Amino acid sequence: MIRNVRLIGRDGLWDIEVEDARIARIVPAGEGTGDLLADGAGGLASAPFVEPHVHLDTTLTAGEPRWNASGSLWEGIAVWSERKQSLTRQDVIDRATEVLRWYAANGVLHVRSHVDVTDPGLVALDAMIEVRENVRDVVNLQLVAFPQEGIVSFDDGPQLLEKAAERGVDVIGAIPHFEDTREDGVRSLEIAFDIAERHGLLLDAHCDEIDDEQSRFVEVLATLARRGGLRGRATASHTTAMGSYNGAYSYKLQRVLARSGINLVSNPLANLCLQGRFDDYPKRRGLTQVKEMLAAGVNVAFGHDDVMDPWYPLGTASSLQVALVGIAAAQLTGTAEIDEAFRMITDRAARVLHLGDAYGLEESRPASLVILPATSPYDAIRRQTRPTHVISNARLIARTPTTPTHLTWPDEPPRQITFTHPTAP
Incomplete structure (x- = not known):
């Protein structure tokens, strides 16, 4: 399974179960079963x-x-x-x-x-x-x-x-x-x-x-x-x-x-x-x-x-x-x-x-998708996020660790810069 991902058009976090290289079920986070293929850590899952x-x-x-x-x-x-x-x-x-x-x-x-x-x-x-x-x-x-x-x-x-x-x-x-x-x-x-x-x-x-x-x-x-x-x-x-x-x-x-x-x-x-x-x-x-x-x-x-x-x-x-x-x-x-x-x-x-039907993040479609370290399509485009996981036909083919930026600012302790803002869509 792929766990803890956001989905476009759905609130909350979700798990995606995969069988025979296809998406078998999409269920609320915590309800998915199976060996772990990827942990989305709250990232946005999308069809490739x-x-x-x-x-x-x-x-x-x-x-x-x-x-x-x-x-x-x-x-x-x-x-x-x-x-x-x-x-x-x-x-x-x-x-x-x-x-x-x-x-x-x-x-x-x-x-x-x-x-x-x-x-x-x-x-x-x-x-x-x-x-x-x-x-x-x-x-x-x-x-x-x-x-x-x-x-x-x-x-x-x-x-x-x-x-x-x-x-x-x-x-x-x-x-x-x-x-x-x-x-x-x-x-x-x-x-x-x-x-x-x-x-x-x-x-x-x-x-x-x-x-x-x-x-x-x-x-x-x-x-x-x-x-x-x-x-x-x-x-x-x-x-x-x-x-x-x-x-x-x-x-x-x-x-x-x-x-x-x-x-x-x-x-x-x-x-x-x-x-x-x-x-x-x-x-x-x-x-x-x-x-x-x-x-x-x-x-x-x-x-x-x-x-x-x-x-x-x-x-x-x-x-x-x-x-x-x-x-x-x-x-x-x-x-x-x-x-x-x-x-x-x-x-x-x-x-x-x-x-x-060979494309799409839906049940019965091929288990091919990307996970982006983003909260929405807007966020992914604005911050130009590279996928943390790329999955092709149920195989994890690419991983990109997220690398935070640490900034030392005058009169402030070092802090992490994420280029996010709470008012962004």
Whole structure:
């Protein structure tokens, strides 16, 4: 059993009993039975964090073969095009596996990774398929066939995407705004949807990741999803052009997206850095309309996008860091909005991955969870607490002892600083 934990939406402390790697019962503290797996010591137990958008094949390559001097999306793509010439299977496996270790230590046990398939040899994809198998007992890894340099506008793009589907990816990707023309962009989405539907896969497109207010492929993606067989199974990632749409079009778009059932993934760390590079002042935030789309009933999640690569040279694979930056960027500072931001790295992100009953801190669900030294989601985000315990399929895989700060202040005895306050939610 796991004992003495707080639960979101429930008062008091609770014990969690585990049988056959699943949650058997959740009972008031002191009533649980079984061998002790973890003592939460009053910490907050949550379903594990979920990463809905990262590029594991590019992680840990910042500065190779050169730094992205301008910091722009376009130079990042150019630098990666140079770096991928030297890709080897082991290179990708080693870097991706190391970052997955970081994710697991931070309590992220479900990850969706986009993998560049505009490579005739599909070196990175084959490597990531091996990684997916290697980590399956700890981390659930979904792979997206991502055509970084386009489908229609790249030689043999459709054929490479088809090969990726046959290799065994989980999700089909696209990048319509990067295609040569709008017509090519629309056609690329039609090809991606066709492949996804024929192979029974999910769809997740890099969509409108540009500051051009005329980039409006998200309406095409949403309409294809609603009219085809991928309602609730399709995702538009980034959609940063939405930050430049006028009010009248935004109002129409909210209706289109809400009835389509698609998901949106915003990547605040990377896009705050990449977007607005062509602006003087005022500079645009370069984020999707997070608050407005949530209010319209659209599912929105927060992701990393990059961890130490040509597009974003920082990062530790912490979902709580993503949530903190997302709150500031999207102005989600109401207490209910902060709680919603926590959902955007947990159950809202789980909806993006279409996890269903394989996710959640409920009886009969897998015994995978994190325990945070915090009293609430607000507290965890504000203080950026690292999990004291990470449990994957009933196995304790990571522990982080809490380390108090002791302060010596003039004319006072040494005291412990916890960065807490009784008025905090």
